[in-house]
Amino acid sequence: MKMTATDPLPAIRRIDTDRGDLCGLEIVGHFTSNDLENAYGLLEAAYAQHEKVDLLVRIRHYEGFDWGAVFDESTVRGKAQALRHIRNYAVVGGPTWMRAVLAVFGPLTSIRTRHFDMADESKAWVWIGGSEKQPKN
Template identity: 70%
Template sequence: MHPLDPVPAIRRIDTDREDLCALEIVGHFTAADLENAYGLLEGVYAVHDKIDVLVRISRYEGFDWSAAFTDATIRGKTRALRHIRKYAVVGGPGWLRTVIGEFGPLTSIETRYFDADEEAEAWEWIDARPAGAA
């Protein structure tokens, strides 16, 4: 990575479980960031057929709406339906709780939204901890 390259908005969080993909989204994210996230998920799918996902959203600044409709994003969402058991979302804009509440029941993925101050509850619900947590 070149010193002037932007820092990726989506980063992996190390955890105590190999079948969990935990990610942090910071600031504004783009289609390239989403492709990176789906690549991280693909790496976990290669080793574990069924996985859990935790996404922590910090200092949310929006995303490129066009990113939600790229071929790579649609493929990633389709593959997620086959592999993800539980999906915890921590923080982010308030409208996420409504979206997850409305659309979560329409898939086979058990999905829950947690406010930023409920992060410990999210980790407990997903039955994992960040690496190095006591």
């Protein structure tokens, strides 16, 4: 489905990075199961080219999510694939509870996970070993 000028921007958007095996995503506002499905599609494209990828997610102006998105079949499938393909996972910003969730669940997987405050975003890019591509004028 093609977007029109009047359609709202997706809540989960791709961040262009300097490495093919580094996927960057930005979450802005409130996201739905459709947003998550699109995000997992972006990740699947990276998995198709690289067995292992790193992931940086920047969360700005977080307004929550639809609970149905957590239990959606495609979301569960996407999470299972992520466990097989993601090597390092950096989260920048987000609600205050995000750090605690990552601290609890991060060690339960083989994925190296770390949370950074929004003010420390540059440290997150260094930790993940890449950078955001700046748009060309």
